């Protein structure tokens with residue numbers, strides 16, 4: 001019995017194919033709505049509380065987003081469902097006039113939007129022509145509905161030079177004042193993301209310490225505020241060579257099992273723990289074929305290859321086998337271990 005279980009069913013997928021997507025680019029599916037009730041019924045006996053979501057990629061991408069939200073709230077419990085995340089479908093915001101008022105009605109006060117630089121670059125990173133213009137439209141729509149846009153920027157050496165364009169856009173759209181006018185604060189921040197999923201492809205152009213000086217002042221200040229950090233290295237982490245040396249002396253292993261796990265369920269009903277990208281190394285089983293009990297047992301026993309590797313292979317061995325002692329790329333410690341673990345499992 002787990003204290004709580006959160007289930008995120010990838011029912012509809014995502015209209016984008018972002019180059020930094022940590023969830024990966026699996027094809028979109030169309031899971032029948034009844035799967036929500038079936039998942040709730042199968043997993044609830046194993047949890048003190050169940051929390052259900054009809055998405056794990058783009059929220060509210062289904063045309064029946066309202067009904068599904070209500071159904072998820074109804075099937076979750078016994079504790080009340082968490083409020084709607086500060087995430088939304090940009091695709092829907094510009095196509096469905098009733099969506100932003102609905103979000104506002106649920107009490108959503110801010111929505112995160114992702115830019116990568118100017119128009120061409122943002123379209124390329126989002127994997128969809130027109131994405132940048134839709135984000136600009138979405139900003140206006142959100143503000144008209146009393147919701148503050150929050151701008152996040154993913155950065156690597158490839159788009160570092162375009163950060164001033166994002167800062168100029170923030171000024172040009174007067175976002176500080178417009179958010180103040182609706183009684184909210186404007187937030188913006190930059191980070192490199194974790195080096196997993198599609199974002200792993202940017203390893204070669206990963207940010208290094210000297211790049212932090214090139215983050216323009218408004219975005220740098222917004223980043224420190226958003227992460228409650230004193231310095232940018234507190235946010236971006238430490239160079240790989242330092243982490244590598246530290247891990248060489250670290251004989252610890254780790255058990256990736258929580259009493260409050262979150263699971264991703266893909267369109268084929270394969271189940272993955274929400275630790276990193278849903279890759280084959282993390283697969284726990286198939287909820288429909290194996291049953292919820294067997295999937296949870298696999299999780300609790302660290303039976304997925306990645307969980308098993310982290311439980312049995314010391315950090316020092318992961319670093320020695322898969323780290324680069326000469327790299328200055330910046331990582332948070334845990335993100336770096338997950339990158340090493342992925343490489344270890346991929347090469348095993």
Ligand code: SF4
Pocket residue numbers: 014015016017018020021022023024056057058
């Ligand atoms: S990052 Fe989000 S919006 Fe982009 S492809 Fe991945 S799930 Fe979709």
